[in-house]
Every structure is written in C-alpha cells, then in structure tokens.
Amino acid sequence: MTPGIVPPFLLDRLATTDDPRLARAAAAARKTLTVPRPARPVRTRLRLSIDEGALVAETVPAPDRVISDAANTERLPGRRVRTEDDGPTGDRSVDEAYDGLGATFDFFWDAFARDGIDGAGGSLLATVHFGDDYDNAFWNGERMVFGDGDGDVFTGFTRSLSVIAHELGHGVTEAAGGLEYQGQSGALNESLSDVFGALAEQHALGQTADEATWLIGAGIFAETVQGTALRSMSAPGTAYDDDVLGKDPQPGHMRDYVETSDDNGGVHINSGIPNRAFFLVASRLGGHAWERAGSIWYRTLTSGSVSPTADFAAFAAATLATATAEYGGTSEEVDAVRAAWAGVGVAKDARA
Numbered sequence: 001m002t003p004g005i006v007p008p009f010l011l012d013r014l015a016t017t018d019d020p021r022l023a024r025a026a027a028a029a030r031k032t033l034t035v036p037r038p039a040r041p042v043r044t045r046l047r048l049s050i051d052e053g054a055l056v057a058e059t060v061p062a063p064d065r066v067i068s069d070a071a072n073t074e075r076l077p078g079r080r081v082r083t084e085d086d087g088p089t090g091d092r093s094v095d096e097a098y099d100g101l102g103a104t105f106d107f108f109w110d111a112f113a114r115d116g117i118d119g120a121g122g123s124l125l126a127t128v129h130f131g132d133d134y135d136n137a138f139w140n141g142e143r144m145v146f147g148d149g150d151g152d153v154f155t156g157f158t159r160s161l162s163v164i165a166h167e168l169g170h171g172v173t174e175a176a177g178g179l180e181y182q183g184q185s186g187a188l189n190e191s192l193s194d195v196f197g198a199l200a201e202q203h204a205l206g207q208t209a210d211e212a213t214w215l216i217g218a219g220i221f222a223e224t225v226q227g228t229a230l231r232s233m234s235a236p237g238t239a240y241d242d243d244v245l246g247k248d249p250q251p252g253h254m255r256d257y258v259e260t261s262d263d264n265g266g267v268h269i270n271s272g273i274p275n276r277a278f279f280l281v282a283s284r285l286g287g288h289a290w291e292r293a294g295s296i297w298y299r300t301l302t303s304g305s306v307s308p309t310a311d312f313a314a315f316a317a318a319t320l321a322t323a324t325a326e327y328g329g330t331s332e333e334v335d336a337v338r339a340a341w342a343g344v345g346v347a348k349d350a351r352a
C-alpha cells in the first residue's frame with residue numbers, strides 16, 4: 001500500500017459511522033478504502049536520465065510541472081490539463097496543485113538547493129480529481145495523486161500546501177534511498193514528509209518557527225468536523241477530537257508509543273514522536289526552521305548514513321552526527337538536537 005495522507009484508521013472510523021448526515025462521507029470512505037492504488041512503477045537509472053530530458057534544469061533550476069485530470073476515474077495519469085507556462089485553468093484543484101508544486105519546488109531549491117524530487121530536475125507530476133469522492137492523497141512512486149474528498153468531512157486535498165509538500169516529500173525520501181514503510185522506519189518516513197510539508201508552508205508564508213502553526217493538512221476538513229488539521233507537530237494528539245473521526249491518536253513521547261499492526265505498524269501514529277522532536281529543535285533554535293533544523297534533517301536523510309530500516313534511535317544518532325559535523329560538537333545546534341530527542345524519550349541512544 002502506497003502512503004496516503006489520511007491514515008487508514010481515520011477512514012475506518014468514517015466508513016462505519018451511522019450518522020445519517022454523513023451518509024455520503026461514510027460511503028466515500030468505504031469506497032476510498034477499497035480502491036486499489038495503482039502499482040508503483042519501477043524507476044530505473046536509465047529512465048531517470050531520459051526523464052531529465054531538459055538538462056537545462058541543472059543550470060536554470062525551474063519546476064517542470066505537469067498536472068493531469070483523472071475526471072473522477074481511477075485511471076492514471078488522466079488527461080494532461082496544465083503544464084509549465086500554461087495560465088490558470090479555472091479548475092480550482094488543477095490550479096491549486098500547480099501552485100502548490102511550484103511553492104514546494106521553490107522551498108526545496110531555496111532551502112536545500114535541491115532541484116526537484118530526484119534532485120536532477122525531473123518533472124513534477126500530479127493528477128487531480130482522482131476517483132469518485134476519493135478521501136485521500138498519495139504518492140505512487142511517480143506522481144502525486146489527489147482525490148476531491150467527499151465534501152462533508154474531507155474537502156479537496158489540494159487546498160493544503162502542507163499536504164502537497166508532504167506527498168512530494170515521500171518522493172524525496174524515496175530518491176534519497178528510502179525508509180521502509182513499516183514500524184519505526186515507516187513512522188520516520190511519514191515524519192520526514194510532515195517536516196517537509198510544514199517547512200514548505202512556512203517558507204511560502206515567510207514564517208519563523210514561533211509564527212508557524214505546525215499543523216499538517218489545515219483546511220482539508222469540512223467545517224462540521226471538530227478539528228483543525230490531520231496532525232499537529234507541536235502537540236501531537238490534539239489535531240482533532242470528533243464524534244465521527246474519534247480523537248487524534250498521535251503520541252508525542254516514547255512512553256506513549258503505540259504498538260499496533262494497523263497502519264503499517266502505526267506509521268501515521270508514532271510519527272508524532274519524531275515530529276515533536278523536530279518541532280523542539282526548530283523552536284529552540286528559532287528563526288526560519290528550514291535554515292538550521294530543516295537543514296540538519298535534510299542532510300541526515302540525504303547523507304546516505306540512514307539505513308532503510310532505521311529506528312528512531314538510529315535516526316536520532318544520525319541527526320546528532322549531522323549537527324556535529326555541520327556546526328561543531330559544542331554548538332547550540334547540537335545541544336538543541338540532543339535536548340529534543342531527550343524530550344521525546346529517544347535520548348538514550350542518541351549519541352553521535
């Protein structure tokens with residue numbers, strides 16, 4: 001199962017609601033759960049270099065966006081409706097996806113000098129209007145795919161830049177060597193996407209760490225839902241508390257770690273722990289979170305030192321090693337990283 005922004009346990013709750021006002025949303029959730037996600041294409045090195053086609057991307061870094069419309073079917077990629085240099089189409093989802101991909105590209109370039117998902121200027125592909133009332137967004141290994149939502153619980157998934165950047169973030173993690181989508185390595189994979197999602201939004205808004213909401217998916221719930229977003233990085237477990245959806249199950253500390261076989265071993269649940277660790281580093285260092293905290297996380301991910309099966313402790317140790325190499329062992333950055341992992345109970349093994 002490819003990563004979706006909406007965790008399966010939320011859709012399960014929605015699918016089984018007997019609230020008559022949410023009949024459409026419940027039906028949508030049931031359908032969303034049963035739609036098989038298209039298989040992940042194998043990306044080979046040879047294909048990558050063909051994709052690059054525009055070698056100019058290396059000298060003139062600019063996004064190469066291609067937005068397609070699945071016209072509420074489950075066929076990918078759908079009809080091509082907007083490419084680079086095309087003006088707005090007037091279709092809100094198409095234009096939001098286009099703008100969101102652009103903002104995410106700008107973030108990765110400005111913050112980390114990364115040219116697109118693969119770092120080599122490959123196209124940014126997205127499909128909107130996927131499925132009928134489809135209640136999710138996902139990365140399928142090649143493109144970002146967005147449903148329209150059922151309208152009663154979930155509104156369109158392109159409304160949130162943090163969701164768009166989260167999906168693109170999965171592509172970056174995969175290109176960097178990947179983190180197995182299971183258990184703690186899967187929760188790290190989810191968390192890194194949330195980090196990129198939050199940072200892309202902060203970058204677009206010019207926000208500092210203390211100005212940011214640290215919410216993922218703000219604005220994708222309909223007004224009737226008791227909740228502000230899908231997840232909170234600053235206060236995991238507080239994003240929503242709703243009759244239908246239940247309460248946000250994310251822990252923010254290892255003592256509350258959730259052992260479960262659902263959700264690939266709780267990848268959308270326990271990601272709250274590394275999410276909060278990142279928030280603690282960013283808020284302690286202050287300023288633009290992508291400049292130091294984000295850079296430490298990004299460099300750790302792309303350093304080649306993180307095993308695809310890394311657990312929280314291994315990732316914590318790797319971030320400490322990155323901060324030490326970058327800023328020196330007695331720097332405030334190293335202090336912040338060490339304190340953050342200690343603050344979420346992953347301290348013991350966090351030694352460089």
Ligand SMILES: [Zn+2]
Pocket residue numbers: 003004005166170190193
């Ligand atoms: Zn995800």
